[in-house]
Amino acid sequence: MKKIILIASSALLTLLTLACLGAYWGYQSIIDYSHTPLSLTxxxxxxxxxxxxxxxxAAQLEAEGVIQTPWKLKWFLKFRPELANIRTGLYEISPTQTITDLLNDLVAGKVKIFSLTLVEGKTISEWEAQLKSAAHLVVPQEVFAAVLMAQGDDSALPEGKFFPDTYHYTANADVKTLLTQSYKRMEQELDKAWAERTPGLPLKSRYEMLILASIVEKETGQAHEREQIAGVFINRLNQGMRLQTDPTVIYGMGDRFKGNITRKDLVEETAFNTYRIMGLPPTPIAAPSKASLQAVSQPAKVSYLYFVSRNDGTHIFSSTLAEHNRAVDIYQRKKK
Incomplete structure (x- = not known):
């Protein structure tokens, strides 16, 4: 009888040992699984x-090819239940991540961050097209005007009032939040430029500074010329001369502009044709950069009244019409 009991005890001990070893092996298999990379290329x-x-x-990750053995994920989350507290959102996952890395990101809510660069010198219509093509961004109709209204500006004239910069957002964000940041940033930069302006500028308001800065932005091919170009326009305004700048003509033409300006375009009477009107156009013609705001705020003290393109992004500046005509002959009409 004692022998039978000893044999039974030994067998039971063996079974318990095997069960423990099996449980440990199963546990270790799940832990090892949690450190394996995701099934991504x-x-x-x-x-x-x-x-x-x-x-x-688990079913979603398997269906999307992220993992191959969903039952192991379920067991792992039984061992680590705190990693089951995942947050909603759109994430970007990569082949270098392990299953534990993924779960940690989902618990921490490390959603994908998108970047959007609103480039200086662009118009509101160009920015609207860019916004509508941006990934995972909700863009209501007339969104720029809506942001203006929400900020107490009922002019319905958004051109130039939003600061060009790189902004960040998460999936399906309301673009109004992004544009409100842009609007407030432009207000700050414009306030600063206006407060630091050179005394005696022929500008009656912050808005006129914004308008002129937008023109400088469109005329500038090289950053080092901004202050000189601003100086030319300031001199022309001081002397009661027309600004005669092509970008304003182009803006006034709208969708009719196909890449070239004709003599007919230059004599057409539009609110923006500075070959025909005196002073500034009624609104900005694009989004000025901080550098253009500063250039108009503190323009170069020069005697120049004219400039013409060298066709390489730089300009020749002249103080007299005779000098200017000579530069036009050389660089535009190709006369020597």
């Missing part, structure tokens, strides 16, 4: 919807 976007459960997450 390139980065991809992953959207986690509100209310996603552990079972739904």
């Amino acid at each position: 390139e980065p991809k976007e992953l959207t986690i919807n509100r209310g996603t459960s552990v079972h739904q997450l």
Whole structure:
């Protein structure tokens, strides 16, 4: 009898040992699994919807080719239940991440951040087209005017009032938030430029400074020329001369502009044709950069009244009409 009991005890001990070894092996297999890389060959976007459960997450990751053994993920989350508290949003995942890395990001809510650069010198219509083509961005109709209204500006004239810069957003963000940042930044930069302006400038308001800065932005091919170009326009305004700048003509033509300006375009009477009107056009013609605002705020003290393109992005500046005509002959009419 004692022998039978000893044999039974030994067998039971063996079974318990095997069970423990099996449990340990299973546990270690799950832990090892949690450190394996995701089944990806390139980065991809992953959207986690509100209310996603552990079972739904495992099924989604398998369906999207991110993992291959969803049952191991479920078991791992039994061992690490704190990693099941995932947050909604759009994430970008990569082949270098492990399953644990992915879960840590989902718990921390490290959603994908998108960048959008609003380039200086562009118009509102050009920016609108850019916004509508941006990934995962909600763009309501007349959004620029809506932001103006929300900020207490009921002019419905958004041109030039938004600061060009790189902005960041998350998936399906309302673009109004981004544009409000842009509007407030322009207000700050314009306030600063106006406060630091050279005394005696022929500009009656911050808005006139904004208008002239937009013209300088469009006329500038080289950054080092901004102050000189601003100086030319300031001199012309002081002397009661027309600005005679092509970018204003182009802006006034709108969609009719196809790449060239004709003599007919130069004599056409539009509110923006500075070959026909005196002083500044009624609104900015593009988004000026901080550098253009500063150039108009503190223009170069020069005697120049004219400039003409060298066709390489730089200009020849002249103080007299005779000098200017000579430069035009050389660089535009190709006369020597």
